[in-house]
Amino acid sequence: xxxxxxxxxxxxxxxxxxxxxxxxxxxxxxxxxxxxxxxxxxxxxxxxxxxxxxxxxxxxxxxxxxxxxxxxxxxxxxxxxxxxxxxxxxxxxxxxxxxxxxxxxxxxxxxxxxxxxxxxxxxxxxxxxxxxxxxxxxxxxxxxxxxxxxxxxxxxxxxxxxxxxxxxxxxxxxxxxxxxxxxxxxxxxxxxxxxxxxxxxxxxxxxxxxxxxxxxxxxxxxxxxxxxxxxxxxxxxxxxxxxxxxxxxxxxxxxxxxxxxxxxxxxxxxxxxxxxxxxxxxxxxxxxxxxxxxxxxxxxxxxxxxxxxxxxxxxxxxxxxxxxxxxxxxxxxxxxxxxxxxxxxxxxxxxxxxxxxxxxxxxxxxxxxxxxxxxxxxxxxxxxxxxxxxxxxxxxxxxxxxxxxxxxxxxxxxxxxxxxxxxxxxxxxxxxxxxxxxxxxxxxxxxxxxxxxxxxxxxxxxxxxxxxxxxxxxxxxxxxxxxxxxxxxxxxxxxxxxxxxxxxxxxxxxxxxxxxxxxxxxxxxxxxxxxxxxxxxxxxxxxxxxxxxxxxxxxxxxxxxxxxxxxxxxxxxxxxxxxxxxxxxxxxxxxxxxxxxxxxxxxxxxxx
Numbered sequence: 001x002x003x004x005x006x007x008x009x010x011x012x013x014x015x016x017x018x019x020x021x022x023x024x025x026x027x028x029x030x031x032x033x034x035x036x037x038x039x040x041x042x043x044x045x046x047x048x049x050x051x052x053x054x055x056x057x058x059x060x061x062x063x064x065x066x067x068x069x070x071x072x073x074x075x076x077x078x079x080x081x082x083x084x085x086x087x088x089x090x091x092x093x094x095x096x097x098x099x100x101x102x103x104x105x106x107x108x109x110x111x112x113x114x115x116x117x118x119x120x121x122x123x124x125x126x127x128x129x130x131x132x133x134x135x136x137x138x139x140x141x142x143x144x145x146x147x148x149x150x151x152x153x154x155x156x157x158x159x160x161x162x163x164x165x166x167x168x169x170x171x172x173x174x175x176x177x178x179x180x181x182x183x184x185x186x187x188x189x190x191x192x193x194x195x196x197x198x199x200x201x202x203x204x205x206x207x208x209x210x211x212x213x214x215x216x217x218x219x220x221x222x223x224x225x226x227x228x229x230x231x232x233x234x235x236x237x238x239x240x241x242x243x244x245x246x247x248x249x250x251x252x253x254x255x256x257x258x259x260x261x262x263x264x265x266x267x268x269x270x271x272x273x274x275x276x277x278x279x280x281x282x283x284x285x286x287x288x289x290x291x292x293x294x295x296x297x298x299x300x301x302x303x304x305x306x307x308x309x310x311x312x313x314x315x316x317x318x319x320x321x322x323x324x325x326x327x328x329x330x331x332x333x334x335x336x337x338x339x340x341x342x343x344x345x346x347x348x349x350x351x352x353x354x355x356x357x358x359x360x361x362x363x364x365x366x367x368x369x370x371x372x373x374x375x376x377x378x379x380x381x382x383x384x385x386x387x388x389x390x391x392x393x394x395x396x397x398x399x400x401x402x403x404x405x406x407x408x409x410x411x412x413x414x415x416x417x418x419x420x421x422x423x424x425x426x427x428x429x430x431x432x433x434x435x436x437x438x439x440x441x442x443x444x445x446x447x448x449x450x451x452x453x454x455x456x457x458x459x460x461x462x463x464x465x466x467x468x469x470x471x472x473x474x475x476x477x478x479x480x481x482x483x484x485x486x487x488x489x490x491x492x493x494x495x496x497x498x499x500x501x502x503x504x505x506x507x508x509x510x511x512x513x514x515x516x517x518x519x520x521x522x523x524x525x526x527x528x529x530x531x532x533x534x535x536x537x538x539x540x541x542x543x544x545x546x547x548x549x550x551x552x553x554x555x556x557x558x559x560x561x562x563x564x565x566x567x568x569x570x571x572x573x574x575x576x577x578x579x580x581x582x583x584x585x586x587x588x589x590x591x592x593x594x595x596x597x598x599x600x601x602x603x604x605x606x607x608x
Contacts, residue, residue: 026092026143028255029065030058031084033111035100037071040117041156046198047099050150050207054097061215061256063095074113077129085137093255094141095148096134099207102151103128104175111151118157131177135184144253145184146221149174150206152190153198177245183253185246187225189232193476196240205235206242218258222248226278238421273302280304289315307383310376317365317372324358324365331358370460377465384418384466419444419464425472426451431480440464450480486510577601 034051036044048070055068065087069080088094101112105121110128118124131147138145152173155161176192179185189206190196199205209231213224225244232242276299283295292308292315299305335351419440426432431454432447440463448461448468455475459468484495487506500512507513573584584590588607 027090028063028093028095029084029087029091029141030055030063030067030095030097031080031137032058032066032068033072033077033080033096033098033100034068034070035072035112035114038101038112038114038116038156040115041101041112044100044153044198046202046204046207047150049202050099050204051097053203053207053211054099054148057211057215058095064091071114073115074127074129077111077113078133081129081133081137085140088138089140091141092143093146093253094138094144095146095255096138097148097150098134099150099204101153101156102149102174103155103157104173107175108132109149109174109177111149116157118161120162131186135179135181135186138184139181141183143183144221144248144255145181146187146255147185148187148210150189150196150204152188152194152196154195179246183248185221185225185244185248187242187244189240189242191241191243191473193474194240197236199235205232205240209235209242215256216254217256218252218254219256220252220254222253222282223278224255226281238417276302276304280308283308284311304383307379310372310379314369314372314376317369321362321365321369324362328355328358328362331355374460374462377460377463377467381418381463381465418466418469422448422464422469422472425469429472429475429480430478430482454479454481575603575605 032051032055034047036046036048038044051068051070055066058066067080067084067087069076072080084094084096098111100114103110103112103118103124105124109131110124111131111134112118112128116123116127118127131149134147135145138147173190173193173195174188177186189204196204196206199208201208206228209228212231213219213227214221216224222244225242229242232240279295279298283291289312292312295308296305296312299308331351331354335348335355338348338351417438420436420438422440423432423434423436423438423444426444426447427434427436429451431451432444434443434447444464445461448459448464451457451472452459452461455471457471459465459471482490482495484490486508487498487510488495489498489510498506498510498512500506503515504512505515573590574581575584575590576582584605585607588605590603591606592603
């Protein structure tokens with residue numbers, strides 16, 4: 001039963017990606033709407049021209065009904081859609097093409113008639129037409145319901161529209177949709193959340209590509225939109241990427257069937273490598289394991305087969321890591337439960353060992369996942385570089401899925417368009433300040449790491465991958481914060497110098513702070529000129545000691561002080577009386593006898 005289920009999944013994925021044969025187109029009807037002359041918003045130059053080109057293209061393709069209307073009001077648009085719904089009841093293929101302004105509010109898309117004012121955000125419900133209303137008009141068609149919107153322009157009412165509720169979201173471009181009806185495709189001129197370009201000529205790049213590929217006889221509509229995507233990316237320098245939402249069945253569905261000739265024409269030359277490349281890109285867009293297995297069933301060998309195997313390895317590694325994480329959580333929970341219940345030590349020890357083993361298995365699975373992701377990202381970048389270097393060339397390699405031989409296919413001077421695109425987008429969201437030169441160096445890796453930090457992503461920073469480009473493109477505004485140097489402050493998306501008023505200066509906290517007045521300098525003091533640099537207190541103490549040694553007052557004391565200050569003594573004592581001062585004789589000393597004054601010595605010299 002399990003093998004049968006897997007085989008059914010393989011058949012379903014193969015049916016989604018590869019049609020077995022073209023389905024014959026029956027009754028085909030189309031409605032072309034183009035709005036240029038807006039009454040309350042700037043007029044658009046291209047939509048009417050684009051509508052005329054698409055109407056002519058569909059008529060020349062043999063459509064049974066092609067109704068071309070331009071510059072319709074809201075009331076007229078509703079009436080035309082109602083009439084077209086009656087036409088689609090007997091149709092096999094129904095197509096609606098719209099060129100003009102579109103707007104997204106709260107995740108829903110609306111087409112803007114020429115008489116819409118949209119003074120408030122809630123006016124869109126009354127004055128515009130929802131995309132769901134258009135889908136109702138094509139719903140009766142039996143084989144294919146196709147809605148094409150060349151309306152991913154900037155909202156012309158964005159600056160003047162009043163918000164009735166601050167939290168109501170008004171997006172950029174159109175929002176992503178998932179059609180609920182079967183056999184329904186919705187094609188945007190630009191990916192959800194992005195705006196489209198009108199181009200330099202009379203028609204938009206999207207419409208030019210549509211008129212070139214959409215009505216190719218026998219070409220499946222999904223593959224036709226793949227060619228349209230390639231042309232628009234090339235003509236806009238990878239700035240605009242058309243996108244298709246919805247799915248079809250297994251058979252090819254061309255808008256124009258192949259005419260049966262009387263004689264069988266010569267078999268056209270099949271570019272197998274080109275077919276493999278486009279099938280690979282379709283499988284990459286689906287992105288699941290059955291899609292890759294279906295691709296390998298169709299193309300088991302070659303360069304793209306090796307890339308597909310790397311993608312499968314990455315998916316398996318991610319699944320193994322998720323399973324290891326879940327097992328580790330269960331083992332840890334069981335260990336904590338047994339510990340809380342006070343189970344036996346043997347049971348707790350076994351639970352702890354199981355939890356540790358599960359944690360180690362989780363780390364090993366994490367390492368294997370990161371390695372597989374790095375190999376797949378590196379191989380994908382090589383494919384993009386090769387396609388950019390020679391779009392028509394087909395790499396013929398039978399390299400092993402390990403990735404080393406795939407990397408060796410890089411030409412010596414392969415362009416770095418992908419790296420340059422990622423650098424440009426990182427600069428747009430404020431994470432990269434260098435020059436977008438295509439050199440994926442340490443600075444670029446640090447910038448992508450900053451994006452991971454603030455955007456909450458886990459992109460591989462070692463290489464510039466398409467996953468990184470899509471993730472950064474999905475951010476409509478700045479992600480990394482603006483960091484300014486000291487003395488500057490953030491002003492929108494740039495740094496401006498902080499200017500303080502007079503008497504204030506920028507402090508360490510980048511704030512203006514009042515400057516303190518400078519203290520006046522102390523005047524210089526005059527230096528003593530008496531040759532004695534000792535402090536006055538020390539000089540007074542020395543004088544007092546000399547006087548005490550003399551043991552008298554008046555002239556005798558002064559004479560003793562002068563003698564003691566003028567020359568040294570052998571024993572360190574001086575004997576002074578009214579006749580003068582002399583050193584104490586060797587072996588003698590002074591004894592205080594009291595009194596003192598004229599003719600009365602206070603000290604007596606005593607010799608042993």
